[in-house]
Amino acid sequence: xxxxxxxxxxxxxxxxxxxxxxxxxxxxxxxxxxxxxxxxxxxxxxxxxxxxxxxxxxxxxxxxxxxxxxxxxxxxxxxxxxxxxxxxxxxxxxxxxxxxxxxxxxxxxxxxxxxxxxxxxxxxxxxxxxxxxxxxxxxxxxxxxxxxxxxxxxxxxxxxxxxxxxxxxxxxxxxxxxxxxxxxxxxxxxxxxxxxxxxxxxxxxxxxxxxxxxxxxxxxxxxxxxxxxxxxxxxxxxxxxxxxxxxxxxxxxxxxxxxxxxxxxxxxxxxxxxxxxxxxxxxxxxxxxxxxxxxxxxxxxxxxxxxxxxxxxxxxxxxxxxxxxxxxxxxxxxxxxxxxxxxxxxxxxxxxxxxxxxxxxxxxxxxxxxxxxxxxxxxxxxxxxxxxxxxxxxxxxxxxxxxxxxxxxxxxxxxxxxxxxxxxxxxxxxxxxxxxxxxxxxxxxxxxxxxxxxxxxxxxxxxxxxxxxxxxxxxxxxxxxxxxxxxxxxxxxxxxxxxxxxxxxxxxxxxxxxxxxxxxxxxxxxxxxxxxxxxxxxxxxxxxxxxxxxxxxxxxxxxxxxxxxxxxxxxxxxxxxxxxxxxxxxxxxxxxxxxxxxxxxxxxxxxxxxxxxxxxxxxxxxxxxxxxxxxxxxxxxxxxxxxxxxxxxxxxx
Ligand SMILES: [Zn+2]
Numbered sequence: 001x002x003x004x005x006x007x008x009x010x011x012x013x014x015x016x017x018x019x020x021x022x023x024x025x026x027x028x029x030x031x032x033x034x035x036x037x038x039x040x041x042x043x044x045x046x047x048x049x050x051x052x053x054x055x056x057x058x059x060x061x062x063x064x065x066x067x068x069x070x071x072x073x074x075x076x077x078x079x080x081x082x083x084x085x086x087x088x089x090x091x092x093x094x095x096x097x098x099x100x101x102x103x104x105x106x107x108x109x110x111x112x113x114x115x116x117x118x119x120x121x122x123x124x125x126x127x128x129x130x131x132x133x134x135x136x137x138x139x140x141x142x143x144x145x146x147x148x149x150x151x152x153x154x155x156x157x158x159x160x161x162x163x164x165x166x167x168x169x170x171x172x173x174x175x176x177x178x179x180x181x182x183x184x185x186x187x188x189x190x191x192x193x194x195x196x197x198x199x200x201x202x203x204x205x206x207x208x209x210x211x212x213x214x215x216x217x218x219x220x221x222x223x224x225x226x227x228x229x230x231x232x233x234x235x236x237x238x239x240x241x242x243x244x245x246x247x248x249x250x251x252x253x254x255x256x257x258x259x260x261x262x263x264x265x266x267x268x269x270x271x272x273x274x275x276x277x278x279x280x281x282x283x284x285x286x287x288x289x290x291x292x293x294x295x296x297x298x299x300x301x302x303x304x305x306x307x308x309x310x311x312x313x314x315x316x317x318x319x320x321x322x323x324x325x326x327x328x329x330x331x332x333x334x335x336x337x338x339x340x341x342x343x344x345x346x347x348x349x350x351x352x353x354x355x356x357x358x359x360x361x362x363x364x365x366x367x368x369x370x371x372x373x374x375x376x377x378x379x380x381x382x383x384x385x386x387x388x389x390x391x392x393x394x395x396x397x398x399x400x401x402x403x404x405x406x407x408x409x410x411x412x413x414x415x416x417x418x419x420x421x422x423x424x425x426x427x428x429x430x431x432x433x434x435x436x437x438x439x440x441x442x443x444x445x446x447x448x449x450x451x452x453x454x455x456x457x458x459x460x461x462x463x464x465x466x467x468x469x470x471x472x473x474x475x476x477x478x479x480x481x482x483x484x485x486x487x488x489x490x491x492x493x494x495x496x497x498x499x500x501x502x503x504x505x506x507x508x509x510x511x512x513x514x515x516x517x518x519x520x521x522x523x524x525x526x527x528x529x530x531x532x533x534x535x536x537x538x539x540x541x542x543x544x545x546x547x548x549x550x551x552x553x554x555x556x557x558x559x560x561x562x563x564x565x566x567x568x569x570x571x572x573x574x575x576x577x578x579x580x581x582x583x584x585x586x587x588x589x590x591x592x593x594x595x596x597x598x599x600x601x602x603x604x605x606x607x608x609x610x611x612x613x614x615x616x617x618x619x620x621x622x623x624x625x626x627x628x629x630x631x632x633x634x635x636x637x638x639x640x641x642x643x644x645x646x647x648x649x650x651x652x653x
Contacts, residue, residue, distance in 0.1 A: 062308060064260040070305045073249045075193035076146075077303045078186065078242060079295070080382045085146060088384060095386055097368060101376035102147065108375070109144035112137040113156040120167045124460040127171035131180035134164050138184045139378035142191040147381075154195045161188045162200070165207020172215035175225060176232060179239025182212030183295060186246035205247050213247075213254040216240040220257070226265040230281055230432040231289040233269035237262040238296030245303040259300070263308045266296065274315030277322045278401035280431040282336035284456075286322050287348050294353040294383070311357055315403075320354040320363035325399045325409050328421040328444035334407065334453070335442065336425055338433035341455035341607075347371050349379035361388035362395070397539075398507035400514070405431055406502050408514040412539035420445045420634060422542045424533045426516045428499040430467060436474060436493045437484040438500040439518045439531040443542060445634035446581040451485050452561045454478045454600070454609060461605060469496045477602045477609075485561055487522070487529070487546055487628070490554040494521035503530075504653065512539070513653055525552045532650045541633040541642035545589075547650050548626045556622035558630065559598075560585075560615045566597045574615055582635040585615060588647055589629040593617050 076082065092098050115137070118130055137160050145153035164170070164181060171177040185208045189201070196204070216236075219225075225232035240258045248255035270293060272280060279286035293316070297307045310316075326334045327345040335343065347370040355364035364385045371380060395414050401407040405427030412420040421444040429436050435453075443451035457464065457479055463472025474480045474493055481493040498521035505514045513534035522529040528549040536543050546558065564576035564583065571594030572587040587595060600612035617628060627649075633642045 062260050062263045064256045067256050067259050068248055068252050071248055072303055076191045078190045078245060078299050079302055081302055097387060098384055101380050104375040105140055105378045105381060106144050109140040109153055112140050117163050118160060126174050127177040131177045134160060135180055135184040138188040142188060143378040143381060146191060154192055157188055157192060158200060161185055161204050165204050170211040175219055175223060176235050178212055178215055179236040182243030183239040186243035190246040208243055212243045217257055220261040227268060229269050229272045231285045233265060234289045234292035237266050238292035241296045242299045245299050266310055267313055270310060270313045270316055273319045274403060276401045276403060277315055277318030278403045278405060278407055279322055280405035280427060281433040282339040283323055283326050283333040284339040284343055285433060290319055290350045294350040317358045320351055320360060324366050326407060326423060329417050329419040330444045330447055330449050332449050334423040335455045337435060338456035347374050347376060349377055349383055352380060352383035352385050355385045356383060361390060362392035364388050365392055398512050400505045404428060408502060408505055410512045410535045417447050420539055422533060424514050426500040426502050429494060429496050435479045436481040436496060437486060438494055438498060438521045439486050439516050440484045441533050443632060445583060448578050448581050450562055450564060450576060450583050452563060454483050457607060467496060477606055483561060483600060488557040489522050489525040515650055515653060525550055525554045527551050530650050532653055536645045537642040541631055543631050543645055545629040545650060550622050550624060550626055553621055553623040556619040556626060558617040558628045561600055562613055562615060566613055566615055568595050584633045584641055586631040587617055588631055589627050593619055
């Protein structure tokens with residue numbers, strides 16, 4: 001052991017609830033100064049796997065001077081080794097789905113070979129689209145070359161690699177761009193190593209060091225993302241791990257420092273899946289974060305033979321449930337946080353990685369269903385798992401994802417695109433990429449999304465990231481409360497610092513509901529605010545019931561955003577029509593009020609939301625105990641409509 005070794009106390013422990021928690025200690029202020037002291041011992045302890053299916057993670061010592069002792073010095077050593085490629089080739093002979101995946105990848109590689117060369121062109125402050133395109137091409141072309149041995153694929157990959165290696169930089173001011181490019185170039189260098197001549201290797205390595213790994217080392221000294229609990233953490237760490245391991249036999253100093261720092265940093269984000277696999281930034285960022293978790297951990301496993309216990313962090317094993325349960329029967333995701341508008345479940349190779357890592361047949365089956373419908377990517381082949389022989393256990397109709405951001409989902413059936421589905425969100429408004437949307441619900445039925453969340457805005461709008469109380473982020477319609485399916489008191493947004501919790505969740509055949517305490521979001525006006533969302537009448541309709549104890553009299557508006565045409569038949573009955581289907585909204589309480597319609601349209605440069613409407617109920621002078629109860633009833637094929645349900649106080653749910 002080097003005499004300048006420094007033992008750090010455990011960084012992570014777990015609290016009584018089982019969630020991993022960062023524990024401050026006098027030693028934590030010790031800073032990771034890469035320049036002066038990269039030979040040190042960081043003791044990273046990952047404890048806290050209360051999950052019965054996983055053994056507690058062992059204490060892992062990451063010793064920068066020893067981190068490469070198990071390095072496989074051969075190439076390719078990243079993601080897919082030659083022995084794994086041979087195993088896949090044997091499987092290919094008899095596995096029709098793998099044959100389809102390969103066909104998709106070769107078509108993709110042929111298309112990539114025809115594309116014009118990458119150029120250094122930023123969009124706003126980002127070079128990210130260029131990094132991602134490079135990554136896409138290197139995986140497709142690299143795998144096509146390794147599978148077929150055809151030089152045309154290798155040639156094109158090398159041309160792309162040399163092009164980006166002489167870029168003036170990989171835009172380290174927006175470090176995702178640097179990290180993804182480091183991943184692409186590291187992977188290309190490793191996969192094509194035997195094809196490259198010495199001179200070309202040198203050029204690619206020089207570009208990777210100058211534009212990727214050197215800025216990476218500097219970033220660990222001060223960059224916020226290494227302490228982040230969200231997607232930047234996994235992307236930046238995962239990209240740098242891959243780049244550094246690609247050249248670790250000749251230039252070990254980069255991998256020694258980067259892996260030591262990355263293994264210390266990654267648990268901060270991976271624990272965000274806990275305990276049930278949810279991701280606070282929504283399903284869109286779930287995919288980005290989980291792919292990079294997969295890249296980082298796979299690179300460690302293939303090159304070093306260890307994941308340093310990171311796989312055992314509680315919640316990661318459950319992560320594959322999140323995209324499965326948060327996509328409705330329409331295929332559309334719950335558009336939580338800055339999830340893209342109308343985004344839906346697509347092929348995601350990381351589902352194969354999760355299926356393999358945790359032997360989970362549900363994840364495998366779910367991804368097989370996706371690639372049956374759409375093209376597979378090279379990473380599907382890298383992490384390929386055959387279709388499970390034994391079908392997974394039936395999925396629950398309802399699911400409660402616990403965590404700092406909580407999600408509850410309910411449905412009437414699986415495998416029926418017409419089924420009824422409702423999802424509800426709680427948590428905290430300051431979550432990364434969050435909107436002011438606590439208690440928001442989205443609803444599918446009859447193959448239509450009736451209650452919408454509009455999704456993300458343009459990230460380049462001024463002040464988009466200023467999410468403080470009073471910050472400019474909250475001036476944008478899609479991000480503030482006014483576009484969401486949440487109550488508005490005196491037209492004001494929810495408190496940007498508000499937090500909320502589900503206080504009751506029930507999932508029975510006869511009754512399925514969730515109660516969310518929204519008091520913190522509305523405390524300026526209300527002493528208590530609670531929302532209940534229930535599937536009622538044998539899961540044929542949804543009841544949304546809000547109860548307030550209002551102390552400061554105000555206008556209360558109940559609202560729901562929809563693409564449907566709204567026809568108000570009587571003041572308590574609105575008929576929503578879309579694509580020839582109907583949903584009837586009934587105002588069950590208060591009887592004196594009535595429905596109205598507003599437009600959700602906005603002026604550019606915000607997204608204009610053309611044709612989007614708001615079904616609203618306005619109570620001008622809300623005071624004291626107020627209850628708003630709305631029944632949302634699809635007009636089913638049999639024309640049976642749920643018209644009434646008994647109203648009980650939420651305390652009796
Ligand atoms: Zn939203």
